[in-house]
Amino acid sequence: MVDCITHRHAPSIKDVNFYLYTLHNKNDPEEIKDLHINNSKNFNNSFITKILIHGYTQSYKSEFFIKMKDVYVSTGILNVIMVNWENLSSTSCYPIAADYTGFVGQLTGYLVERLVPEKVHIIGFSLGAHVGGFAGQMQSKKVIRITGLDPAGPLFLNNPRNKRLDRNDAQNVDVIHTSIAGDPDKIGHADFYVNGGRIQPSCSPADVPCNHRRSLELYLESITSNVGFKATKCDSLSDFENDKCANNNFTPMGEPWLSRGALRGAFYVKTNSTSPYALQEK
Template identity: 35%
Template structure:
């Protein structure tokens, strides 16, 4: 953030004014960028975009590194991951089975492959049968500065795509039942992975895709509904840490998508933001999130979609065949969070 503050100072010196707080709309004319201590710093859109353009040049010249590791979990090793790489020796010596469907799971800012969301999601899928669950660990997510983690999203996504392409081309891993699941910044990593695969990924699940420093009007620089045959977004802290406008072909708004019940005094939004991962793991294992179809996302946000449940369940494995549009999702404040048995 220090880089942004310096740029903001230079911009202020040049223009002699910045946006008043009342005029700020995060994601439209700037962003409230999260800090590691849980606070937020406002950055005007022109300042942020100038800095990001400069950083993109440095990234493209290879002046920064983007370490990415992959850990494979299967029914044979459900809790201890096998570190794998895109080499014949590595995959041949692992438990990877191309005959089973594959799920990639990608964490967000400040996290690693040992994060609770990864444990919960991999356990949920392995509880459904035989899967290859590959958890992605990207080191740049643990940068103290959120903005520098954002700058690594594209290159990280391309490295995920390289692994997908290797497994598809050399081991026959099917793209037709491949899911790439990402939380927050990891959702945009999933989007870049989908943009760079040799063929179309079946499904991408974006768990509260990160809003700060991403623009709804720049779909090629974020997760968008064209990055896979089906893209689902579960939006739980919209307008703060996550997007409020719909990202996926199927966009789901638990409790209206801004804040979540049971997240008391959630000033930073971290609790509501993280609930997207908790809900998804529960959805995979219990298929218990009923939904109400809405005419548009504003109706979902304002809980103005009526009270009649649709036939769609949030996070369901069958959604790719039948889902399009925006859905309000009633949720409980405690586990189980889904309200349909």
Template identity: 35%
Template sequence: MIVFRLVITSLAFLLLPIWCYVITPFGSNAARAAPNVSTVVFELFTRFNPTQAQILELDNLQALEQSFYDPSLPTKFFAHGLHDGPGAAYSSRDAYLQREDCNFIAIDWSVLASGIEYPIIVERDVPRAAVHTGQFIDFLVGNTGAPFESIHLMGHSLGAHVVGGAGAAVTLGRIPRITGLDPAGPLFSLNETDTRLDTTDGDFVDIIHTNGGTLLHDQQGFLPPIGHVDFYPNGGQFQPGCTANHIKSTGQERGACDHARVVTYFVESINSDVGFRAVECETQVDFEAGLCADNVAVLMGDPTPSSARGIYYLATNDKAPFALG
């Protein structure tokens, strides 16, 4: 049963002025015909080029064949969020390449994500980037023989909806795992699953919430559970360490700090010795009261098993290393 707090927040999302904007469903003709989608490119990094990107593009077979892409290795995709760029993926890139030999692809949709009108980006540009990415995955698989089973899509904020739409847009197979890192909440409806990341986009969808709520409270993420498994570190709205002193020293706004912290948690989880242990629980209040200590526990982040289901809570440190085990 979804807890009262999540229900109230869900209603808040439904009451946002979504009806003012027609959100284009992923894969629609309007999204495919939109101009400038060719600005979405894909930065490939491997252990042969760990910091120097090789640029891959949809239907550019020559660039793909001349790259270090190895279809026998796991392939990780990461999509950045609003007003960001591929550099937002580099900490994840470094952690993965440190741990294993893999293909890491940073989805650069920064031209589409840099607009000043958020509703237009949600309505028009997220679906364009999503469909283009799905088509690129088909192009990659079709020309290299890479198995879909080796693909993991990750996205932060609006990027979570980009990779969700990409999972819905692929035609040659199914994406086995999609990770949503504090998926953007404003102007996305709980009921309109065609326009946001949801459980139909991949075989396993795991979500980490760090700044869920509404813009009225400077919260940028989606609070209600939308994955096969949803994690709520520190309650999923405000993160320890995002204090007034931190905000003053970094120049970040409060919500931006909480919203970005999810990427830091995920990156740490890739190589953590102790991990982010989370327990299944109905509410943060029950978790803090110790009522869920004996419940099912799983690790949040990269090690999350695909069998995980439900809502999980955990606490973190207020500075790195954040994982408490």
């Protein structure tokens, strides 16, 4: 509790950095100063922009975000903006970091306002998913997509819609659930429950970070997978496990979801215990 008191400070714009990557500067990030993206020498307004937002105790240099950035940039037809709020997320007091998400979301929202909504896809992990939601809420015209990777549950579960990521924050909101650290509610247009959504193969039940991070690993794999993750629409996990939904509609989980029809509802997915996680890959 003492730490929660001593580590609290008024956040400022200096605590949050926005780094732009394209094929032209894939290893040399251009910092977007004062949120003025239109002054960028590398930003291409005709490209789709992927905005990546890390979670609690992470930074934009965290392993899976760097890998995701590299995969996206390699296409040559995307802008990638990485939101770094490490100065605020690295506190050992989770409630403080959770409280900062609104501020970071507001700054991110100001940046998004300068972009074409139909060309913006926000991807956030854990607390970063809620940052993305807050950014989306600010827009007069909603961005095309927000993806929440196991959105943080503690201090957000059962919050009002404007106090967490919600399906109203973008035209299309998809959510991947993998752990007890995440919000289990159906908060997106499409909610994907992986292996039940709480415990992942090869992660022990007690290793919550392992289960939580699996959402990042799965989404990263979905970008380049040749077979992808086949998700079954189903009303409940018990119905799925009892094969009561075998004849229901399917949709791919992860990156291809929007381009393959953006089917709405609750979906259930099984994976391998190790990478590659897509079942058909082994």
